[in-house]
């Protein structure tokens with residue numbers, strides 16, 4: 001479904017590549033996790049795949065379509081949940097979702113029903129008429145998620161969808177994503193939560209310095225590293241324990 005070939009990104013004025021010559025295939029129906037230390041290139045990769053930024057070189061296609069040739073078609077096919085909230089603080093949750101849903105050509109009763117359905121499943125129906133700036137981080141994350149799935153995307157890209165939220169919100173988000181996946185949505189997400197990724201993902205790629213250092217099903221990666229009991233052990237074995245601070 002997603003074919004990535006020799007994809008690279010070097011930001012303007014940057015000395016080094018943030019993603020370098022990356023090859024990857026993600027199949028339909030997968031829940032694919034992009035994992036890696038701070039600065040590894042996860043956001044850069046997922047931002048290219050969701051057309052938020054342009055690659056420096058290389059290419060990729062989704063269902064055989066490319067943004068260069070089939071931009072409008074692709075934008076209907078994918079959903080994007082960025083790290084930053086793409087929401088209006090002074091509008092209510094419902095108003096935000098109505099506005100964002102209408103950008104995908106949805107309208108009227110169909111849009112209303114979809115918004116109400118997702119608000120209810122994600123535990124937000126009581127707050128639908130409250131302004132976004134009164135919401136907690138976990139509530140905003142859930143609204144952010146709804147905004148990206150109203151048009152029933154076939155592929156959903158999420159950049160750290162469970163960062164900074166409590167365990168309750170995290171569980172609701174992950175459960176909803178699993179449900180969407182069983183209904184046919186392919187999921188590609190970045191995360192620092194290795195336990196979560198181990199349970200949630202069909203396959204993961206561990207990225208460091210802009211390159212994939214290993215990919216596979218979490219179970220297979222753990223069994224390939226006999227000293228590892230879980231995905232976090234594999235991660236530390238492969239990426240080391242040194243801090244990745246930079247300024």
Ligand SMILES: Nc1ncnc2c1ncn2[C@@H]1O[C@H](COP(=O)(O)OP(=O)(O)OP(=O)(O)O)[C@@H](O)[C@H]1O
Pocket residue numbers: 011012014018036037038039040041042043044045
């Ligand atoms: N707009 C930008 N301009 C220049 N360099 C950037 C820009 N965005 C990211 N970088 C650099 O690219 C590299 C990869 O960053 P990226 O945000 O993709 O990593 P990440 O794996 O998502 O990290 P984190 O886990 O901290 O979110 C880093 O060295 C970062 O400093």
